[in-house]
Amino acid sequence: MMGMTPLLVAADLSKTFAKGGGRVVALDHASFDIAAGETLGLVGPSGSGKSTLARILLRLIEPDGGSVRFAGVDLLALKGARLRAMRARIQMVFQEPLAAFNPRATVAGALDDPLRIHGRMDRHGRKTAIAGLLERVGLDASLAGRAIHEISGGQRQRVAVARALATKPDLIVLDEAVSALDMSVRGQVLQLLVDLQREDGIAYIFVSHDLAVVRAVAHRIAIMEAGRIVEIGPAQEVIENPRSATGKALISAVPRLRL
Amino acid sequence: MTEILASIRDLGVRYDDAMALAGIDLDILLGERLAIIGESGSGKSTLALAVAGLLPDEAACTGKIKWPRLGHAPQPGRDIGFLFQDAGPSFNPVLTIGEQIAEVARHHLELGWGEAYEYTLHLLERVRMPEPHRALHAYPHQFSGGQRQRLAIAAAIAARPRLLIADEPTSALDTVVQAQIIGLLDGLIREAGMTLLFITHDIALASGFADRIAVFHDGRIVEAGNASRVLARPQAGYTARLLASHIDLDTPPLVSGYPA
Known part of the structure; x- marks a missing residue:
């Protein structure tokens, strides 16, 4: 094109x-x-x-x-x-975030997996990266220790976006x-996706x-x-x-x- | 003078320690399409569920629902038809569609099996099922989601209820099938002079055919009124926010022509 x-x-x-x-x-x-x-x-x-x-x-x-x-x-x-x-x-985000996570995982745990698998960071580096990812998707750092099933649907979908971002993909x-x-949450998540694209060129x-x-x-x-x-x-x-x-x-x- | 089908006064519902509804005052008018909007x-x-008398046992219910027109408590299935988001679990997987809908007609309209099957065939034609004769002898899993919702509509209206309650009946369907099902429901309600209680998260969908709208938030009614008034001049800030969050083809896009 x-x-x-x-x-x-x-x-x-x-x-x-x-x-x-x-x-x-x-x-x-x-x-x-x-x-x-x-x-x-x-x-x-x-x-x-x-x-x-x-x-x-x-x-x-x-x-x-x-x-x-x-x-x-x-x-x-x-x-x-x-x-x-x-x-x-090439990362992905699906419709139903609850089905896409280990329900017993914490928010930090869900973000730690891709960093551990794909990154070359030590534990401290990963902790810093997780804090950075949460901030980028507009989630408070205090959510890191919460279980995936405890947070709202909108928050969960932000975690799914953060997890997709963790490996610095070219395509999601x-x-x-x-x-x-x-509806009220949907607009915010769409705006987040557009902002992330402008920043990173995903x-x-x-x-x-x-x-x-x-x-x-x-x-x-x-x-x-x-x-x-x-x-x-x-x-x-x-x-x-x-x-x-x-x-x-x-x-x-x-x-x-x-x- | 508009006649009242159901009059809900100070209705409250709790599950264990969680409040689900509180202080609900609402009339359902005979022959109207009332949309309940909420996230x-x-x-x-x-x-x-409360209006249909289908609340689970563990729900603690206070307040009153009166049915002045009926003069008795409504019988689910007979006086009230119910459509759910997912029609699949409403059907018995090992009985044919004909057996299940004819059973409703036999039970509530006191027809014989022969008449009940005739009537069911007529219902399948009314909900515009393709090949209604074949559908009569087919099983629920043999249909697509949109067709199953047509069958669920046939079953819900089989006993000619006064009130049809539709709870997100199109949320699991794609937009094209959704438009077809809404068109079908709208026509059937008009023909039969039924009252419709339409539950949805989609205020635009409701705006297409509701006479009145009640907006719910955190278990309470934030506002209720004629659809045109609520949509054009919302009184509650929450309603205004819902309207503003609606996205359709006139909403300015968040991105422009090509990526930077």
Whole structure:
């Protein structure tokens, strides 16, 4: 895009799953790229393939075909130590943070894990890093000793963001990361994500079924339907002039305040 | 003169030491669509359960709910239909859809099995189930989330209740299916002249079809009134904050064209 070297280039990604004796096409030759510091919104109805796509980029599942180049490296060919090292550079935040943490862990413990696994810091260095991470996501240092299940949903999602930041990633995949939050908290977490991106130049893939939320944070939007990317372009253009039937349906389905 | 279906006075609900609702005064008017708006912990679902008489045993309840029109305590399922966020657990997984909805009609409308099946087929058509004949003989797991919510609506309205309580009925669905289900509910309520109590965290969703809105926060009503008044001229600061936190396609984006 626009002469920038893409951070990630996905080409022709395909995936089918077995279901009820037949096969379901989850991804059908999906191609896109994303630049450093950019947010790509991935929007589509349930079952359109957006979560499958996100999980392939995280190397949680393998595609049947296609390629992914990340920072010039063939991401799908990585194994062992090189794959583990790469995992530090591509992080994730999911919808339900309680399910994404060991529920008995403390906030500090949850942040210590990635620092221990990916960093080369001693105990004291990690403690300083944890304090820094909490401050960056707007959480009070006194929360460090609290259990994950004791804090509020909004605080928990901030801890999930802090954990993703711990390894200094180039890309964070956010899968419905604000969908379970109360409205008043949701706006604050979105603003936090945008601020962090401005400071660090992190790229985001922001997966959601809610086009209005995606539009608030995405530079470009890709619309998915039945495993295919049916439309991709600058956020404003896609919202103002959708070309695909799915894009039009998603736009008309956004609840509007009727005053 | 608007008739009152249910009159809630000084309702309070506690679970152990935690207050869930306190000092609730609210009338549900016959034939209206009343939206209860609130965030997590506001007490909105507890209100729905209290009105339906479905509070768990450990809940301590004070105050009164009167049903002047019925003249007796409402019978859940017969006088009140209930829709939950997730329709899955409402169905028995080993019985067909037809058996389960026909049973409601048999029990509450005193129909024979043959008539009850006929009636169920008619209900499945009314909730616009694709291939209603097949749906009658299918099992709950064979349907998508959106279709299961259509089936749950058919079951909830089977006994022709006066009041339908819908607690976040579309929160687990994507926005496109959500719009379809809301359109369906809206039409059915109008046709049948039912009263709707719609519980949601989404004030914009409620703004599309509610006659009145009551805003809940921390177990209390912060304001209630005609939907157009509450939305255009909120009196409580909390309501104004909820309205300001709404994001739709007219909200200014947090990022501009391209990354710096």
